[in-house]
Amino acid sequence: MIVPEFIKNACKVSSHVSVFENTSKALAYISEFMANGDYKSIAIPDLTDEENKTFTEILSNQSIQLYKSSLRKIASNIQVGITKAQLGIAETGTLVINSNNEDVRLASMLSDIHFALLKTNTIVAKSSDIVNDLREMFKNQNNYTAFITGPSRTADIERVLSIGVHGPLELYILLIEN
Amino acid sequence: MAYKSNKEYRQQIKESLNDAFLQKAMSNFTGNFPKSREKAFEGKNIDSLIEEISLIKKASVFQMSELYTRFKKIAESNGVKVYLAKDSHEANRIIGSIASENGVKNIIKSKSMTSEEIHLNKYLIGEGLNVVETDLGEWIIQLRGEGPSHMVMPAIHLSKEQVADNFSEVTKQKQPNDIDRLVKVARHELRQKFIDAEMGITGANIAIAETGTITLVTNEGNARLTSTLPKIHVALIGLEKLVPSIEDALKIINILPKNATGQNITSYVTWITGRNENKLTPDGRSIYHIVFLDNGRSSLSKDPVFSEILHCIRCGACANVCPVYGAIGGHKMGHTYIGPVGLVLTYFYHGVENARHLVDNCINCQACAKICASRINLPDLIKEVQIKVKESDNGLDPSKMVGRLMKNRKLFHSFLKAARIGQKPFKGDGQFLRHLPNLFFIKDQSFKTLPALAPIALRDEWEKIAPTILNPALKVGIFAGCLHDFVYPEQVKATLHLFAEHKIAVDFPKGQNCCGLPLLMNGDKKNTKAIVRQNVKAFARDYDYILTLCASCASFLKEGYPKLVTGDGPVKEFSSRIIDFSSFLNDVIKVDPQEKTNKKAAYHAPCHLCRGLNVTKAPRELIGKAGYEYVPTDTEETCCGFGGTYSMKFPEISGQRMNKKLDSAKNAGVDVYVTDCPGCIMQLRGGADKRNDSFSVIHIAELFKKQEKDD
Ligand code: SF4
């Protein structure tokens, strides 16, 4: 019940949600997306070496630049970013992203399109269910945690909703089943 | 800004009332907000969520200085520099020196009302720094040199055309009047500013003492960029934002966006603890300073009455439902903080000069209290500020004279009777009301006709008209209130046959006076208390109920008296017996349905009944029982703009609110517009008469008037 609830609420706030068996399939989906949209650059700050390798193989027939770190240097030029979410909150369709790493923050803030990978078994019903997780995170000397719910939005001009003011124009949530 | 006089303030108000775009924007916004809010809270118990917030904030404000110490200790152990600025001046100076010590030239900011409070931008710009707001609305008003007109939507008063003009100027090319395009222009223009800035200034919605974490709630994502891209991050935070725990923070986040804009949660909620990675600095971590602002908060937190204002979580909802805000917008309803909460905060944060005249601009409709995310009793606090402002005035206050007169009931009543003799006939030219405490303030009421005093006051006729009941089942004392005693006695008389039919003894104790609300509205606590005593004494008899047909009297007698005179047995006992007319007729007498008419009725819910006493079902049921078809209207529970002396002080706003109500009754195509408060009747009937509306405005009691045989 929790996963469908998450999907429903995430879609309500204009996130795109798809479900995959594993990370490789999700990465293949992104690759296809890149090809269709003719995107040339992608930031991948927190993919593991292994995932990185898989992704490079999948992308081998496209000429796409992968950026793993020092995203500041290409700040105005990040088209697509992939980051991982540690938790999901079904009640609001929210991603919880631990972004102590500057590059993770930049990938999820400066990209036009943000892909977030989330394991279905980390989704909880409501925000009060993650108090202890948050407490663990905030106990560190430094921590930067983001709740992300849909793309960046504003209604500051005539109260008309407009998507993509400072952060990503689109948010894709890729749920990984195992 | 400081208004020199009510006249000057009203002049400014007229500008807003004549601003066609503002009027359209306000009416769309205030019309849509209640529905979206309701949707966001669907399936949730709003009252218990609000109760929780109110408790959290109360506890937090109570231990504000301990929370600060705890926060500081843990944040500093995480390498953050924490300051406590005692006032605006000090906060500005601290932030200015952080900038100069680090060789900063360019600063970006994300939205912070606290920085508006201390006029930080002005200070920093004066120091030769470039400061750019990055919240879209804030950037727009910065380009225009204006202040925010709403706490959550700072540019709500502007049209896309106005924004396009400003953006064309900045980008030096013509920008289209297309909102999506304009948003992208801002994205593009501001992106480079983020990259160039050496320092980012944010506010914080919450500061968590347990972990030294700050929480930022935004939709645009600019606070994330502001706290990430520049090497220095400064957070400016009001002390009242401190809470003990993460649980508290989550609860606030759960309610804030729902109450603010009807959003379940904002796109971003950012939690920052300690110095995070920043590759621009020598040690690879951000330079992070937190400046807590006192500016009067510590002493406010110890004030038995006003500490409540620190419970505010800045959701802005009080403005969204305020009829005054809806009429004139934020720029004319607050200095920096706007709307109902702004009326109070202006006095404390920006001084009596800025609050004078401004703080009078409240109709006391209770809408803000009802919607507040933290259950702050804003109307009472506004009232208390009015009293403080009056106390600081040295000049002669005419309302004091009224207070002294009214306290002397006999003198007051003979004054009214004398006035009656001099008054001109009702429907003629130049009619005017010689009425009650407003006696000296009647002016600019051309938007409505005013009733005359009745030829015979209810009290003078009572012996003749009182029904005689043998072996009564219940005993009731009527509290008439000034309007039913001296202006509309026929509304009470219309019900007398019902008492006889239900074997209810009814009495009119002559020692009763005005309920005192108009005096309190004028800030005259002392004389109001004297009147409370008179009324409690007058009704110290064996009545089962004290019945009043006036919603304002009912709410003041029932809720207001025990608050004004606390811990007083007889007052409590008096208040517990008060009942409003609709509840009495519908729930106590359980009146039988009358024969069907083919007439339609719209209902105006008096503020003091629907919000003051939470009576909502009884009057609507009574309309049906009276044989009328009840036609719901969308403005049913919004204020009619009367507010006693309010309509004399702010006639333009009063008239505008009244017209909105009358328009909705007119559009509903009803025969009668029914309400249960003589004050609302005076306003709405006078307006309908002036406008020649085809429906009549009547008291709900008059629906049950015994029909004459040949009627
Ligand atoms: S009581 Fe009514 S008029 Fe007064 S501030 Fe609150 S909402 Fe506005």
Ligand code: SF4
């Ligand atoms: S006073 Fe209440 S309703 Fe108004 S902004 Fe503060 S919390 Fe919100």
